Amino acid sequence: MKTSPRRPLILKRRRLPLPVQDAPRDTPEEEPKKPPAQEEPSQAQASKEVAESNSCKFPTGIKIINHPTMPNTQVVAIPNNADIQSIITALTAKGKESGSSGPNKFILISYGGASTHPSGRQPQPQTSNDSKRTEVITEILGPKPATRDANVLRPPGPTLGQRLENCAGGDTTGCPLDNSLTNIQWLEKMSSDGLGSCSIKQEMEEKENCHPEQSQVKMEEPSGTSTSWQDSVSQRPPYSYMAMIQFAINSTERKRMTLKDIYTWIEDHFPYFKHIAKPGWKNSIRHNLSLHDMFVRETSANGKVSFWTIHPSANRYLTLDQVFKQQKRPNPELRRNMTIRTELPLGARRKMKPLLPRVSSYLVPIQFPVNQSLVLQPSVKVPLPLAASLMSSELARHSKRVRIAPKVSPGSSWLNVTPFTLPLLPFQLLLADEGIAPLPTAEPVKEEKPLLGEGLLPLLPIQSIKEEETQHGEDMPQLARPIKVESPPLEEWPSPCPSFKEELSHSWEDSSCSPTPRPKKSYSGLKSPARCVSEMLVIKRREKREMSRSRRKQHLQPPCLDEPELVFSEGPSTSRRATEAPLLAEPVSHLSCLQEEGGPFKTPIKETLPNSSTPSKSILPKTPESWRLTPPAKAEGLDFSPVRTPQGAFGSLPDSLGLMDLSTTPLKSIPLFDSPRELLNSEPFDLASDPFSSSSPSDLEVPKPGSPELQVPSLSANRSLTEGLVLDTMNDSLSKILLDISFPGLEEDPLSSDNITWSQFTPELR
DNA sequence: CTATGTAAACAAC
């Protein structure tokens, strides 16, 4: 079999060092390229800037509204293009002046002022029903490893709201968090200037300027950072195709994308592919899509369009922003890698080497679904373990209301939130610490990689808590919408939890629980992952090897959510369907998850079937391969592999996740976030002190895990989940929150006017 | 050996 007749022998393939720049394409071309992406109506309207009363010292467009129910709290709507840092500074000053008697807490929300989407991708016609509402938030992209072309090209403009592009694109309706105020980039910038020397804006510009074409930039930037950015344009991004595909898909609200959109997304975010890479990269993308089981192809209802999605069980909802942020963390090692790569001469550089740097410090961003009404507070007062337990029990009780959505639904409330990873608040850190430390079961650290711990916890399976209602809600009509699936669904999901070492090396499939391979067919429609039993691991492994020959995967995924799924043996509620399974967080599951997380991305490929090695064609019907979750292989390293979330595992509540994540982050990271200058200094992180008790803003919105707050009433269609920041001038803290704001018209920018419905804020805010 | 990248053959549209 080795030699394939059809294929010529290629002894050596070596890519030519470097190509030419495609200069031609750059600048001018892009503009035309973008279709007038349909801008969301809302944005246009949002542009109305009204400077209201209060905003005197603030830039125009800022709206400050007293919170209806919270004393000394004001909501500040900041246009995308505003200089946040300066605003924060001003607010801080204002708060200080007022002291305890005046407004000292500010909820910052960004809104799309005059939004222009720089690069709107043409939206795909078909989908997006709900897209409109996400526009509110503007995406701020900054520090992506690769600058986006569009951004680059765009004149240094608006700092905050750079682009909605993805969101706008096709299915990609919205990327709520990406756009949000709390966008990492944004925060990072703030953090970067401890001295206040640089403005966010500046930094943004820096980055943007990195575009190859704008060489002048280089000069401007004395610091090494700029160079790296620049390089990013011309350098191959340190991500594997698999990772990039995930980023792309996850950048959309519905978590699905057409092949073309994936190409586009990648080109936009990694100019390298647009300008430098050989055309073959697209082939590689396709190859990866087909190869990895985590990528599931769904067909639109009419059967005309194929969307690539990420298997819910495997999807970690990683986004470029998150990952980038992680990378940015001060991690000497990591940096070293990156820089090295960049420094090498092209010829010397290995083509793709370390696409994914494996660094222990590389944390995997956590994404968790946010309950619509749930407000995420970075600083959660409940210790992780406790919270988890509470959640699990509580939630379980209320399973009706809250359930884990195995599948990402389009309009779903899953958001990528990375609050914990941000070195924002001291108290956050404390929290994290608290949560974790006590954790008895706390993640097992691999012997091999002590650091692993960092990554592990965060990796816990993410479950989304979503209200059932929401599913039916208008927001996400699609959920219910049947998509025609051609391929057999994976019915069972391998549980991600194989144990340890073994599984580290395994790939998802290995983990597949079922001892016997099942035919895919039988499970049509089943999306929810089933739990797997670790027992199988060994066996699987063996099988896997045998089959390893073929990397093929094939299947179409049905969109159906309802199918029955497998239960895991250990699983608490076997009968329960994955989707509904409440969060049961079990230590065990966590562990298992951990493992998995640790893994680099393994490709889940091999077929589970023993016989499958055969050439595929014959097997039209999808092979039964179980979909494999990625192997938990090495712990270290950023894991782009899908997370399998065992349902139970899901226990990882957002909070817990966050905590964990934080925990992983060393305190040192804290310093990063300097900005609003004084903030940082004030509350050092003394773990001992309990930030929660007093002033921390956290009181405002922190949902307690077990508390009723989590359960929020169904949301209205017009709601908008927005990320915001809470600036508490009393304790100089800045924390990230998720706000659920409802507004009258979907089409309207909720924040653009005074139409915010306060009542809609989550209970916590009241 | 695994994970990943690359190239290519093919098939179905």
Added chain:
DNA sequence: GTTGTTTACATAG
């Protein structure tokens, strides 16, 4: 020509 699937091979770790 595009999209998908598979096979084969290269390479780094």
